[in-house]
Amino acid sequence: MIAENKCLPGDVFCFNSNTKTITYVEEELEKNEGILALLHEIAHLKLGHYSYNYDVELLKLEHEAWDETRKMAMQYGIEVDEEHIAECLTSYDLWLEKRATCPKCGEYALQRNNNTFGCFVCDCYWKVNERKDREVRKKIINQIKQTGPEKIIIGFLFVCCSPFLG
Numbered sequence: 333m334i335a336e337n338k339c340l341p342g343d344v345f346c347f348n349s350n351t352k353t354i355t356y357v358e359e360e361l362e363k364n365e366g367i368l369a370l371l372h373e374i375a376h377l378k379l380g381h382y383s384y385n386y387d388v389e390l391l392k393l394e395h396e397a398w399d400e401t402r403k404m405a406m407q408y409g410i411e412v413d414e415e416h417i418a419e420c421l422t423s424y425d426l427w428l429e430k431r432a433t434c435p436k437c438g439e440y441a442l443q444r445n446n447n448t449f450g451c452f453v454c455d456c457y458w459k460v461n462e463r464k465d466r467e468v469r470k471k472i473i474n475q476i477k478q479t480g481p482e483k484i485i486i487g488f489l490f491v492c493c494s495p496f497l498g
């Protein structure tokens with residue numbers, strides 16, 4: 333599988349949709365969990381997960397990737413750890429929740445474009461950092477300047493189950 337796809341050894345399991353490259357942790361492949369993680373990144377590639385606009389779409393892509401991972405695991409006779417999958421999805425959920433929570437009043441807000449959120453309760457707007465393998469940082473801004481068409485994220489990094497997500 334490593335030979336068939338563009339896979340490179342690295343520090344984390346991730347998929348870069350810009351370069352269509354998968355990074356894997358070599359020593360983790362001795363464990364079942366590591367193989368599952370690799371299958372999961374291959375699933376992103378196989379399903380053509382190259383772009384999205386909103387965080388909720390990202391979560392949908394993660395669910396799809398895990399569904400595909402389950403199928404591939406069955407094909408290759410690899411045990412699926414459902415608890416691990418649930419943990420990964422929860423960590424994404426928490427990350428999304430953090431981004432969407434208003435830094436002023438704590439209400440759940442609406443995402444206005446790929447990195448900007450706006451709160452209906454206190455009229456606060458903020459930008460979030462893009463890296464998924466870093467802690468969520470929010471910067472309060474005056475207003476949303478962008479009024480043109482939505483910016484589409486065409487290159488992004490899936491860092492699945494990163495410890496920073498939780």
Ligand SMILES: [Zn+2]
Binds near residue numbers: 439452453456
């Ligand atoms: Zn608010």
Ligand SMILES: [Zn+2]
Binds near residue numbers: 397491492
């Ligand atoms: Zn993923």
